[in-house]
Amino acid sequence: MNIIEVRNLSYVIGEKKILDNVNATFTEGKITAIIGANGSGKSTLMSFLSKTRRSTNAVYFRGQDVAEIPAERYALQVSVLPQRQKMIADFLVEDVVVMGRFPYKKKFRDYTKDDRRIARKAMESVGITDMAERKLSQMSGGEIQRVLIAKALAQEPELILMDEPTNHLDVKYKIALMRTLQAYGKTVIIVLHDLSLAIQYCDEVIIMAGGRVLTQGIAREIMQPDLLEEIFGVPFVKFERDGRTYINY
Amino acid sequence: MLTAILLASMIIAVRFGSIEIETGVVVNELANFLQGFKSDSSNAMIIFDIRIPRIIFAAISGAILSLTGMLMQTVSQNYLADPYILGVSSGAGMGAVFCIVTGIAQIFAPYGVYVGAFLGAALATIIVVRIAGTSNSPIKLVLIGMGISALFSAFTMLEIYGSKNEAQVRSAMFWLMGSFTGIRWEMVPIALAVVIALILFVWLFRHELDLILLGREEAQHLGLSTERMQQAVVLISSLAIAVTVSIAGIIGFIGLVIPHIARFIGESRHAVMLWFTSLIGAVVMVWADVLARAMFSPEEVPIGILTACLGAPVFMQIINRQYKNS
Numbered sequence: 001m002n003i004i005e006v007r008n009l010s011y012v013i014g015e016k017k018i019l020d021n022v023n024a025t026f027t028e029g030k031i032t033a034i035i036g037a038n039g040s041g042k043s044t045l046m047s048f049l050s051k052t053r054r055s056t057n058a059v060y061f062r063g064q065d066v067a068e069i070p071a072e073r074y075a076l077q078v079s080v081l082p083q084r085q086k087m088i089a090d091f092l093v094e095d096v097v098v099m100g101r102f103p104y105k106k107k108f109r110d111y112t113k114d115d116r117r118i119a120r121k122a123m124e125s126v127g128i129t130d131m132a133e134r135k136l137s138q139m140s141g142g143e144i145q146r147v148l149i150a151k152a153l154a155q156e157p158e159l160i161l162m163d164e165p166t167n168h169l170d171v172k173y174k175i176a177l178m179r180t181l182q183a184y185g186k187t188v189i190i191v192l193h194d195l196s197l198a199i200q201y202c203d204e205v206i207i208m209a210g211g212r213v214l215t216q217g218i219a220r221e222i223m224q225p226d227l228l229e230e231i232f233g234v235p236f237v238k239f240e241r242d243g244r245t246y247i248n249y
Numbered sequence: 250m251l252t253a254i255l256l257a258s259m260i261i262a263v264r265f266g267s268i269e270i271e272t273g274v275v276v277n278e279l280a281n282f283l284q285g286f287k288s289d290s291s292n293a294m295i296i297f298d299i300r301i302p303r304i305i306f307a308a309i310s311g312a313i314l315s316l317t318g319m320l321m322q323t324v325s326q327n328y329l330a331d332p333y334i335l336g337v338s339s340g341a342g343m344g345a346v347f348c349i350v351t352g353i354a355q356i357f358a359p360y361g362v363y364v365g366a367f368l369g370a371a372l373a374t375i376i377v378v379r380i381a382g383t384s385n386s387p388i389k390l391v392l393i394g395m396g397i398s399a400l401f402s403a404f405t406m407l408e409i410y411g412s413k414n415e416a417q418v419r420s421a422m423f424w425l426m427g428s429f430t431g432i433r434w435e436m437v438p439i440a441l442a443v444v445i446a447l448i449l450f451v452w453l454f455r456h457e458l459d460l461i462l463l464g465r466e467e468a469q470h471l472g473l474s475t476e477r478m479q480q481a482v483v484l485i486s487s488l489a490i491a492v493t494v495s496i497a498g499i500i501g502f503i504g505l506v507i508p509h510i511a512r513f514i515g516e517s518r519h520a521v522m523l524w525f526t527s528l529i530g531a532v533v534m535v536w537a538d539v540l541a542r543a544m545f546s547p548e549e550v551p552i553g554i555l556t557a558c559l560g561a562p563v564f565m566q567i568i569n570r571q572y573k574n575s
Contacts, residue, residue, distance in 0.1 A: 090517045091459070
């Protein structure tokens with residue numbers, strides 16, 4: 001079953017084709033990585049999936065054109081972790097995580113006890129429970145990233161969209177994040193630079209180049225050294241050890 | 250606690266002015282008044298007809314300016330935003346003077362000046378938002394605001410100098426520097442209505458404002474229409490600034506500085522910020538006004554000069570800090 005599908009999506013700025021007739025399907029319950037060189041259109045594709053950029057008759061969520069789904073209803077199904085932006089807010093961690101419950105909140109009311117409980121659970125799963133009462137201004141980039149990941153989980157979405165969520169994270173937390181996403185068990189679409197993470201933790205992969213989808217399929221099968229070399233311009237090696245697949249350059 | 254400080258400040262503040270009245274006398278007069286009788290002494294007249302409405306208005310306008318500054322900072326995600334710095338106050342001043350000079354004010358009497366100020370404030374805000382657009386540079390927004398401020402202040406001056414009937418317009422100093430001189434009881438209800446509307450607005454949308462402060466994109470992904478919130482804020486802050494500027498002229502920096510103090514001693518959530526910002530804003534304005542009256546008594550210093558003396562250094566300090574961080 002596909003949860004979200006992209007049909008013939010093109011996006012042009014001036015003369016430049018950012019996305020060129022993109023077609024892609026994302027399987028329900030799977031983790032799909034989007035990989036590709038800088039400027040290949042990964043983030044732009046994500047922005048259409050998250051409805052940050054508008055499209056018509058191009059992106060379908062469970063068969064329905066996303067253009068027809070109001071933002072407040074989409075937020076009940078899809079949570080988005082955008083690429084890090086500058087933030088001036090200085091909230092407490094627990095107050096940020098509970099904001100993931102906003103789509104469920106009654107208008108003009110406060111967050112309920114249930115919302116707080118779900119937020120705490122999300123903090124636990126990302127391992128930030130002990131930071132609950134710290135202020136964002138006292139945290140590192142990686143820690144803030146984990147807070148935002150907890151917020152995305154607190155939203156209890158069917159689909160999680162993450163654009164380079166591992167950028168500010170230490171190796172330990174990169175792996176922890178991927179394991180958390182696996183344990184969450186819902187659909188995840190994730191833009192990744194780290195190809196080792198993609199091949200180890202993602203079920204499927206979409207490889208992009210020059211605004212097009214080069215190929216899509218099972219991560220272990222299609223992430224081959226010669227194809228990756230063609231895309232990234234450096235030689236790759238792929239090897240197995242203790243039943244795990246590694247890719248390196 | 251802050252409410253108590255505010256009330257105490259307001260009572261003590263009655264003492265100061267061109268004629269000093271002992272706080273004991275003030276308390277006596279107030280106690281008499283609360284028991285139902287008002288003496289005819291000149292003290293009572295000064296207290297009840299001049300000082301009290303002025304102090305109440307000062308407190309309310311302090312809260313209005315601070316809350317408006319807070320809203321602007323949230324919506325622009327820029328802690329340098331403030332109705333004065335963004336040129337909104339100058340826009341209101343220009344609109345007000347324009348209506349007085351051209352006589353349009355009389356058409357909508359008695360609210361003509363307010364209407365003009367509102368249109369001017371809205372115009373200035375729309376120009377700032379249009380030019381600064383979605384730019385993430387805090388400094389760009391400030392510089393555009395300064396440009397607009399300079400432009401509208403110049404227009405105000407032109408209107409005043411071009412005016413045939415000098416009695417129609419108050420002094421140029423009034424529109425540029427603000428003053429609480431001549432506040433009467435009639436002006437209190439409209440200011441009260443505005444501050445209640447502001448408080449209600451912030452309270453009802455406290456969670457929405459929190460989301461916007463976290464990030465516009467984050468807020469949109471959580472299903473919030475940030476444009477609609479932005480429009481609502483533009484509307485209500487233009488209204489608020491129009492009323493304060495029409496009555497008291499342009500008073501700068503309060504909207505910038507007070508939310509910073511509130512954030513420092515309170516926290517960033519709007520449910521909390523609301524009370525800290527409005528109460529601290531009220532207290533600071535009451536004391537700034539006391540200073541304005543007492544400093545060169547019996548002469549009065551325009552309140553805007555004092556708020557600029559206090560606020561401008563803080564403004565520079567914030568810029569300095571923001572640039573160090575980025």
